[in-house]
Amino acid sequence: MNAIETTGLTCRFRQLEAVHSLDLTVPAGSVYALLGPNGAGKSTTIKMLMNLLRPTAGTARVLGVDSQKLGPTEFARIGYVAETIDLPEWMTVRQFLDYCRPFYKKWDVELEKTLLKKFDLPPERKIKHLSRGMRMKTLLLSVLAYRPDLLVLDEPFSGLDPVVRDDFIRGVLEVSSLGNWTVFVSSHDIEEVERLADWVGLIDQGTLKLAEKLDSLQQRFRRIEITRASGISTPTRKPAHWQGWEEAGALTRFVETRYSSGETEKLCAEIFPGANVTAQPLPLREIYLSLARGDAVPEPASSLR
Amino acid sequence: MPSLIWHIVKRDFRHLWLWLAIWWGLLVATAVTVAQFIQRILTQRPEGDLYGWLWFFVLVDAVVLMVVVEAILKSDSPIDERAFWRTRPIGKGRMLAAKLASIGLFCFVVPGIIQAGERMIFGFSMGEFFRGIVQFAIVEGLLVALVACAAVLYQRTVQGLLIWLGIFFFFVFLEAVGVFYLSNTIENYTVAAFFIGLTSGWPAVDLIFGTAFVITALMYAGRARRVGKLALVCGLLLVWTIGEYYQARVYSYFPAADSTPRNNTVKLSVSPRPETNKLAGDYLPSYYKNRSQLYAAMDNPTFPELKDTVWLIYRVLSRLQWPGDKSAPIDYDSLVAGAGGISPSQLINAPAALAAAGYGRLAWEPVSGWRDFPVTLVNGWQLERIKKEPAQITAQIYIASGHLERIAEVSTNSFAWQDGITNVDGSPRQTGAPLSSWQDGPNRICVRSIVLHDLDGISLSLDEVRPWYLHLTPFWPQENVRNSGNLLYLLYNHQTQECVEGISNGGNPEFDLAFVRTQPTVYFNFNNKTESAGPPPQAFADKKALTDWLKNTRLVELRFVHTQNFYVPVTMDAYLLPSKLPANATDVKH
Numbered sequence: 001m002n003a004i005e006t007t008g009l010t011c012r013f014r015q016l017e018a019v020h021s022l023d024l025t026v027p028a029g030s031v032y033a034l035l036g037p038n039g040a041g042k043s044t045t046i047k048m049l050m051n052l053l054r055p056t057a058g059t060a061r062v063l064g065v066d067s068q069k070l071g072p073t074e075f076a077r078i079g080y081v082a083e084t085i086d087l088p089e090w091m092t093v094r095q096f097l098d099y100c101r102p103f104y105k106k107w108d109v110e111l112e113k114t115l116l117k118k119f120d121l122p123p124e125r126k127i128k129h130l131s132r133g134m135r136m137k138t139l140l141l142s143v144l145a146y147r148p149d150l151l152v153l154d155e156p157f158s159g160l161d162p163v164v165r166d167d168f169i170r171g172v173l174e175v176s177s178l179g180n181w182t183v184f185v186s187s188h189d190i191e192e193v194e195r196l197a198d199w200v201g202l203i204d205q206g207t208l209k210l211a212e213k214l215d216s217l218q219q220r221f222r223r224i225e226i227t228r229a230s231g232i233s234t235p236t237r238k239p240a241h242w243q244g245w246e247e248a249g250a251l252t253r254f255v256e257t258r259y260s261s262g263e264t265e266k267l268c269a270e271i272f273p274g275a276n277v278t279a280q281p282l283p284l285r286e287i288y289l290s291l292a293r294g295d296a297v298p299e300p301a302s303s304l305r
Numbered sequence: 306m307p308s309l310i311w312h313i314v315k316r317d318f319r320h321l322w323l324w325l326a327i328w329w330g331l332l333v334a335t336a337v338t339v340a341q342f343i344q345r346i347l348t349q350r351p352e353g354d355l356y357g358w359l360w361f362f363v364l365v366d367a368v369v370l371m372v373v374v375e376a377i378l379k380s381d382s383p384i385d386e387r388a389f390w391r392t393r394p395i396g397k398g399r400m401l402a403a404k405l406a407s408i409g410l411f412c413f414v415v416p417g418i419i420q421a422g423e424r425m426i427f428g429f430s431m432g433e434f435f436r437g438i439v440q441f442a443i444v445e446g447l448l449v450a451l452v453a454c455a456a457v458l459y460q461r462t463v464q465g466l467l468i469w470l471g472i473f474f475f476f477v478f479l480e481a482v483g484v485f486y487l488s489n490t491i492e493n494y495t496v497a498a499f500f501i502g503l504t505s506g507w508p509a510v511d512l513i514f515g516t517a518f519v520i521t522a523l524m525y526a527g528r529a530r531r532v533g534k535l536a537l538v539c540g541l542l543l544v545w546t547i548g549e550y551y552q553a554r555v556y557s558y559f560p561a562a563d564s565t566p567r568n569n570t571v572k573l574s575v576s577p578r579p580e581t582n583k584l585a586g587d588y589l590p591s592y593y594k595n596r597s598q599l600y601a602a603m604d605n606p607t608f609p610e611l612k613d614t615v616w617l618i619y620r621v622l623s624r625l626q627w628p629g630d631k632s633a634p635i636d637y638d639s640l641v642a643g644a645g646g647i648s649p650s651q652l653i654n655a656p657a658a659l660a661a662a663g664y665g666r667l668a669w670e671p672v673s674g675w676r677d678f679p680v681t682l683v684n685g686w687q688l689e690r691i692k693k694e695p696a697q698i699t700a701q702i703y704i705a706s707g708h709l710e711r712i713a714e715v716s717t718n719s720f721a722w723q724d725g726i727t728n729v730d731g732s733p734r735q736t737g738a739p740l741s742s743w744q745d746g747p748n749r750i751c752v753r754s755i756v757l758h759d760l761d762g763i764s765l766s767l768d769e770v771r772p773w774y775l776h777l778t779p780f781w782p783q784e785n786v787r788n789s790g791n792l793l794y795l796l797y798n799h800q801t802q803e804c805v806e807g808i809s810n811g812g813n814p815e816f817d818l819a820f821v822r823t824q825p826t827v828y829f830n831f832n833n834k835t836e837s838a839g840p841p842p843q844a845f846a847d848k849k850a851l852t853d854w855l856k857n858t859r860l861v862e863l864r865f866v867h868t869q870n871f872y873v874p875v876t877m878d879a880y881l882l883p884s885k886l887p888a889n890a891t892d893v894k895h
């Protein structure tokens with residue numbers, strides 16, 4: 001079963017199409033990272049998923065329910081964390097948690113205490129006096145404590161210092177490991193996402209460019225370095241899935257976007273006879289950059305689901 | 306899950322407790338001011354600055370109320386994507402219920418309790434209490450609905466209020482277009498008449514604010530899209546405007562005064578006259594524990610002479626201007642009816658009822674149109690919204706006819722206190738400005754401290770009736786009185802000394818009957834062509850003569866006639882209350 005499923009999801013603000021016919025599938029139990037530059041449509045997508053925005057076209061189902069019909073039953077199973085959420089500034093952290101608790105039958109007081117300690121939050125401090133990171137951690141705590149089936153994080157790392165980010169990610173990871181949680185996180189902080197996600201989607205200008213399992217993606221993207229033998233020149237025609245071509249003397253470097261162990265080396269050997277070929281895994285950041293720059297030809301998102 | 310609603314209400318209280326404390330404190334302060342206000346009324350002392358304080362408190366009260374309502378709704382806005390509750394497991398309907406509960410508790414229940422305390426101090430009955438609460442809820446509810454609607458429609462309430470203002474002016478524009486059309490198609494329909502109707506129109510206010518409330522509910526319970534809601538508002542206003550046009554077209558204007566005798570009978574109900582003291586007791590406002598306390602407060606004894614008098618109780622329907630008389634200026638107000646037609650109980654009770662039962666109501670007057678205001682009457686009198694009766698004021702006239710001198714004296718003081726000649730004690734009465742200036746009359750009246758003496762001998766200062774005057778509505782040509790065949794008219798002249806003398810000398814054929822001989826200031830005009838009674842005598846020898854005449858006459862017309870063409874058509878239910886009744890005298894009808 002999929003936790004989130006969208007079909008042709010579109011959101012248009014007058015002339016601007018923020019999200020264009022988005023087909024997205026988030027498998028239950030996965031940690032899905034929706035990556036994209038600022039203004040790519042990540043938050044708009046999430047707002048539609050959370051029934052905060054009405055889609056112009058298309059449908060979205062969240063936990064099996066039409067997103068426009070999400071009600072108390074579904075929201076009891078969804079934890080939504082976004083920087084933009086208005087918290088009651090006048091409350092202390094403890095008052096805020098006290099306020100949230102009655103909304104949820106599954107609220108785990110022990111977990112709340114544990115997280116309060118783990119996140120190092122001052123319970124008697126008013127929210128308006130909290131730092132940005134503490135506010136986010138408070139909000140995260142308020143959703144983790146009831147163990148939601150689906151955790152939706154909208155740009156959770158934005159503006160957080162590394163320590164807080166680490167706390168945040170640890171919190172999510174630790175708690176999500178306690179059950180079969182689905183985490184859907186939008187971000188442009190790739191390093192942090194790489195620690196969390198097992199699925200990655202790339203959205204740009206409202207269009208989903210890629211959606212794939214992270215290990216599959218990392219398996220597919222490799223940096224190839226070829227030390228050409230003397231007398232072997234650069235070929236005039238290269239495969240389209242070889243991107244980011246760089247040359248320095250006898251060294252040729254590019255990104256193979258369809259790496260297949262053995263096959264890629266064989267192809268290289270055909271083009272560069274006698275060359276020394278090495279294939280190295282790429283960090284997600286470089287994959288992202290490669291895709292974001294449009295160098296790479298992504299696999300069709302739908303075919304990779 | 307009511308507990309969740311209560312949970313949110315408690316959260317709202319913790320959020321707003323400071324504002325609420327300030328507001329409720331203001332209400333208490335206002336109540337104290339009102340208490341002093343009433344005490345001063347009862348003891349006939351000038352009220353000084355209390356009235357100003359009252360207004361100040363109430364204006365501040367309104368501002369704080371708006372802040373509170375806005376904060377309650379903004380804390381869980383239905384339109385703000387950032388609102389915390391929108392992704393939490395609480396339904397829209399439940400959140401609406403929670404918000405209504407918060408507003409109801411903070412803005413109505415607690416203030417109501419504060420008022421209850423105040424009213425208990427003054428000894429109001431439960432009926433009066435609840436009536437006052439309803440008034441409070443209605444008037445305050447209007448403001449709450451407006452602010453609530455603005456707060457839920459837009460992320461910035463000010464923006465919402467401005468939109469409302471825009472809609473209002475759009476509505477005025479629509480009305481203006483209609484008026485232009487009507488003024489060209491209907492005689493006597495004027496732009497001025499339209500605007501007066503507009504500013505004093507409760508239906509329009511009710512419609513706008515009722516719609517505001519509905520929109521608020523829909524914004525929570527339904528899809529938070531405001532375009533449809535605003536379209537709804539405009540649509541309703543359009544319907545209302547068209548209704549106004551239709552109404553203007555349907556109403557015909559009151560015909561010119563017709564002197565033809567009518568065959569309508571006077572309904573005479575004859576029943577034992579209550580003892581004077583009991584009668585006075587009937588008028589006791591509930592904030593008096595007993596009669597002696599009332600008399601002490603009023604500082605006037607009853608008139609012993611009135612004990613054996615015959616009482617005529619007239620039900621008076623008055624209007625400012627004789628509709629058919631186009632020559633008459635229209636800028637009169639109807640205070641003469643208030644003065645002449647208000648019963649002692651009204652005179653006594655209305656100020657207290659208005660002030661004590663509803664200081665908030667007084668306060669909202671500038672918001673909701675102060676001329677058109679629900680009036681709470683006590684002692685079983687029906688709650689009247691003056692404006693609700695088209696072009697009519699219902700009031701009572703009490704006339705003692707035992708001795709004509711007494712009639713003159715009492716009547717003079719009942720009816721002629723503005724431009725009368727003397728006071729009851731014979732001292733010169735200050736003649737005042739024409740009635741048309743009474744629009745801003747309360748201050749003038751206060752300064753003069755003219756004292757009214759009503760039939761039961763309870764002395765009434767104009768300070769006491771002052772709040773009443775604020776709520777009497779001037780009638781305008783477009784607010785027509787239906788020329789009902791059941792209406793009886795008695796011409797009643799309110800003249801200056803010179804005019805009266807002229808009449809007494811037989812110089813004015815318009816006035817046929819003077820009820821008084823020596824200081825005639827009150828005139829009843831019975832048409833001398835009545836079928837059975839014949840011309841009324843110039844004077845009655847005794848009360849029997851008067852009673853007999855009344856039983857056999859057919860009153861054709863009763864008017865208040867001011868020297869400045871102040872006419873008041875009147876319907877009359879006449880009750881004869883003699884001290885010794887004939888055995889078969891009950892409900893005699895002619």
